[in-house]
Amino acid sequence: MKKSKSIVAIIIIVAIIAALGYYAFGVLSATKDKEDAGIKLGLDLAGGVSITYEAVDGAPSSEDMADTIYKLQRRAESYSTEASVYQQGDDRITIEIPGVSDANEVLEELGTPGSLEFQTPDGEAFLDGDDIADAQAASTGSDVNDSGYVVELTLTDEAAETFAEITGEYVGQQLPIVYDGETISSPTVQSQITGGTAQITGMDSYEEAEELASMIRIGSLSVELEEVQSEVVSAQLGSDAISTSLKAAAIGLAIVMILLIIFYAVPGVVAAIALALYTALVVSVINVFDVTLTLPGIAGIILSIGMAVDANVIIFARIREELAADHSVLVSIKSGFKKGLSAIVDGNITTLIAAAVLGARGSGSVRGFAATLAIGIVLSMFTALVISRILMLSFYGLGVKNERAYRKAKARKTINFIGKRRIYFLVSIVIIVIGFGYMGYQSNQGNGALNYSLEFVGGTSTTVEMDKDYTVEELESEVVPVVSEVTNDSAIQTQNVSDSNAIVIKTRTLDLEEREELSTALQENFGVAEEDIQYTNISSTISSEMRSDALWAVIIAAILMLIYIWFRFKDIRYASSAVLALVHDILIVLTCYALTRISVGSTFIACMLTLIGYSINDTIVIFDRFRENLTNAREKKDADAVMEIGNKSITQTITRSIMTSLTTFVMVFVLYLLGVATIKDFALPLIVGIISGTYSSIAIASGLWFSFKLHIGKEKLVRIPKAVKQPKEEQKTEKEETEPKKELVSQKRKKKKRR
Structure with missing residues (x-):
């Protein structure tokens, strides 16, 4: 690369980093202050809306409740991948949706999960919500201005035959779709529908189609519910968690950049610049695509940072090896990127496979983790294979051509791993x-093989009307120690309810004696009245x-x-x-x-x-x-x-x-x-x-x-015997025989030199 082009390339990259860095800094600042311009944070970091529903017809079966919770989880994830749904008591279900602050708006959009029926003109129901496997909005037509909007239905195998029979009988007539006693659509049967799939046409907009599809999906619940409570809850982790995480990330990145520069010299400078660009890109993309960030999401970012560094390190190691093989600096740079490509691509694709499957099959925090990991992997490959290459060639074009600046690899003795x-x-x-043995011991002691948290085993939710509005930090420092002393357990979650002095304390399941002890402790330490303390058993949020x-x-x-x-x-x-x-x-x-x-x-x-x-x-x-x-x-x-x-x-x-x-x-x-x-x-x-x-x-x-x-395998390895060593006596005889020959050759060489 010519010097002029090298200067232009570096200036452009630095300008891009400056622009993205400025934007990313603003996003992080807004995130820290929990402003709208920041990254959407999960319930554990920023709080959100909590909505509680109650079964209309008494206490349903545990199977129906489990089925309803699972389907509501999928529905709630349309608002946030980090939404959580869990059971309270025998007949209540709570949905917590992070990143939103208007409970009424969510309720209006979510609707009341109720009963759904497909009826004949005679008012007889022939299908209900359980018969609908899926409902999705879609557009038809190749031209945007000539598109039609439809709802595509997928029926269960059992319902497909019934649907084919009814649609064959009612061709040309309307079959109303009734939700909680209200007709939400009356599509006309054009012809008999077989195969288990159908389309509802005639939508004026995609939004209308999506609304109908949502109501059909949410209607397929085993339990009819009604809203009993909605509130805005605060974060489970306070602002300290966000600020310390940002501070840790900044310090960690600085240390990593210094290590890279010390160890790799010029390539290390390139890696540090590429890493700065990568970090700014990750923050920007997460914000632009409105990805909800939680603690598991932070794990995905940390992993992707490690992989971003790894891609550069693989290339730099190759460059050093090429220099050690006495190749020129330019040849070593190009060869390093070429030889490092396969390892980088294979390593990143296998991780992308994992992220794709986790995103498709997982739910809640698993999907959030998959999203941040996938974003990080794609960006890390781009910065390593494109940006780092441009920078390396640019530095070479500027005259950095001494192989010492690239730290030639030294020969190492092979280690017998x-x-x-x-x-x-x-x-x-x-x-x-040892690990499994200790798990068995703990299980026999009645403590459980592992220390499962509330998300896995459920517990007790205690709602307390306090004397003042506590911050998350105050809850952590003042309330949690009091509760922990009663429960003898550090796995405690606390939240406060916005626009009130009420707080929610989630612990392991407490028996009657422990609930009474906790009630006494709260009254003595915080002056609350006994009637202001309510207890509810809750199910696991990880169903x-x-x-x-x-x-x-x-x-x-x-x-x-x-x-x-x-x-x-x-x-x-x-x-x-x-x-x-x-x-x-x-x-x-x-x-x-x-x-x-x-x-x-x-x-x-x-x-x-x-x-x-x-x-x-x-x-x-x-x-x-x-x-x-x-x-x-x-x-x-x-x-x-x-x-x-x-x-x-x-x-x-x-x-x-x-x-x-x-x-x-x-x-x-x-x-x-x-x-x-x-x-x-x-x-x-x-x-x-x-x-x-x-x-x-x-x-x-x-x-x-x-x-x-x-x-294992057809081409198994074999032990090929080495040359048998001669006995010492034979070695000595052979040496004696060869020494006169060596002496004769030496004398002949001396005579030639004299001539």
């Missing part, structure tokens, strides 16, 4: 067995269906990653090793939760999901080097030769593994040091996961890969 695989396997098994969705999402993601790695590496042994190493990391972090008794809630799911993306990416980078070095090797079936190649590959990539882990560790560790209690409980297992992910990629995945190649 694979040879010690049995030791690594044993250590990991012992740690995991069995949501847990099932999350579990299936992880399983499907693992299978798809297995298939992708198998396809890319043309060997199932690579894929199975990577997935088993992933399972290893999950079990190690589970052991951490068991031994420390950290509360297992929504952040537990986020932590595990973060680990999946991080660990699989690290493993693929090492496997990519295995593949490259084996392709160039001659002896591909010699076990000893392949082990040497594997150890060489790990040694070549170990600097990159340590550097990536270090930068990600710094981000999380600073968050742990500065964060509030809830964030600490999230950051500590994540730190363990980062360490475990690095260890498993180097020691476990590599060892499994070699063991599989040794014992």
